[in-house]
Amino acid sequence: MSDHPPFAVTVDLAVFTIHEGTLAVLLVRRGEDPFAGHWxxxxxxxxxxxxxxxxxxxxLAEETGLERLSGHLEQLATYSRPDRDPRMRVVSVAHVAFAPGLARHVPTAGSDAAAARWWPVEDLGLDGADETSVELAFDHAEILRDALERVRSKIEYTTLAAQFVEEPFTLADLRRVYAAVWGAAPDLGNFRRKVLSTPGFVVATPPPGRSGRxxxxxxxxxATALQPAMLRPDDTGAG
Structure with a gap:
């Protein structure tokens, strides 16, 4: 017999994509207690x-039908507050993914999930500026806030944002990716200078028959890294 109380390890995934010009995250509605009916x-x-x-x-596959995805995936953090799960002591190893084209997959709820869908991040009130009627289970609001910050910072110092535009693209197309993720568009002049002055960030495709234009x-x-980083606007919840 062990002297230790029941203890378990779980995983949670914050999966983001851009859908119809808006940053979206994949959520499931719980079909069982605890938190039955919560997202x-x-x-x-x-x-x-x-x-x-x-x-x-x-x-991820059992609850949403989404198989392995291409794009950015990394371990986010470990969440171990003693009272985070009413069933027993549970430690969660959270992961964050950010990949293009995921919204083409219509989530199908399975396992113990009653529903699954892509939620616009702006509707979840994660920045604390807006009220929301969406009440998340466990400490998932905290995990989502941390995951959102990780994604926002990721495009500050990498060229990951360029994966979310179809080639060929305009600088306006690329700027809209930053606006979707950050919640505010970067300054146009600074953005243009940063993109065009970073070797290997983008490659020009001259218009056919228009040499010199x-x-x-x-x-x-x-290129995969931005050094120095492309800093986001002050009103996007940075830091």
Whole structure:
């Protein structure tokens, strides 16, 4: 007999994409207690023969029908507040994903999820500026806020935003990605200078038959990092 109380490890996934020009996150409606009827991040318990990453992919497929995705995926943080789950002591290893084109997948609820859908992030009141009627289960509002900050900061110092535009694209197309993720558009002049002065961020596609004219269309370049970073506007919840 163990002297330790029941203890479990779970995984939660904050999966973001851009849908109809808006940053969206995948949520499921819980079909079972605790928090039956509440919206939550996809996730669940890590089985005895799984590592956290394997469990995360399995739970994502079981609860939403979304299989492994291309794009950015990383471990976010570990959440271990003693009272975060009323059933027992549960520690969650949260992951964050940010990938283009995911909204083409219509989530299908499965496992213990009663429903699954893409939610516009602006409707969830994560920045604290707006009230919302969406009450999230467990500490998932905290996890989502942390995940949102991770995604917003990710496009400050990487070229990940360029993955969310179809080639060829304009600088206005690319700027709209930053506006969707940050909740406010970057300054036009500074944005243009930063993109065009960063080697390998974008590659110009000159208009056919118009040699000497400035390019209006671009393709993704080989660069992956921005140094120095492209800082977001002051009114986007930075820091």
């Amino acid at each position: 939550a991040l996809p996730g669940g318990f890590v089985e005895i023969d799984e590592d956290a990453a394997t469990a995360a992919w399995r739970e 400035p390019a209006l269309l671009y393709q993704r370049g080989p």
